[in-house]
Amino acid sequence: MLKVALLARLEAKPGKEADVEALLKGALSLADAESQTPVWFAIKLGPSSFGIFDAFADESGRTAHLNGQIAAALMAKAPELLAKPPQIDKVDVLAAKVSG
Template sequence: MTKLALYVPLEARPGKEQEVADFLRSALPLVEAEAGTVAWFAIQTGPSSFAIFDAFDDEASRDAHLSGKVAAALMGKADELFASRPQIRKLDVLASKLPS
């Protein structure tokens, strides 16, 4: 059962909006290789506002994701792409509907 999640709001530096969108799209193959990541979404909420939402069945999977390649790439590009350092918010999932 999916019971944990992460939410990471991101604000692109001025002029870096397309680079942020491209960076987020490029992360998909890395996430697809993570067996414990049940769901992963990279979204754009405004002209320069983006976010990542991902879900996990257990803490070990969430921890593996946080110490994985996507998180490392995100933090490695943070100063270049984002107006401020990404703040990773740990969430509890109360209910979900995912494909089986």
């Protein structure tokens, strides 16, 4: 059961929108490799606004993800690609439906 999640909001610098989109699309293989990350979405909210939503069974999964390769890659590229630091919120999952 999914209990905790992360919601990250990203705002691309002008002219860097395609680079942020490519970074997020490329991160899917890293998310697939994380055994404690059963749900991971990269989303586009607007022309220069993006997000990541991922959910976990428990706090250990969320912590592992925050210390993982996706977060490291995002933080390494943030000064180059983002207009401001990512806003990352720890949130609780109240209800979920995930099916293939």
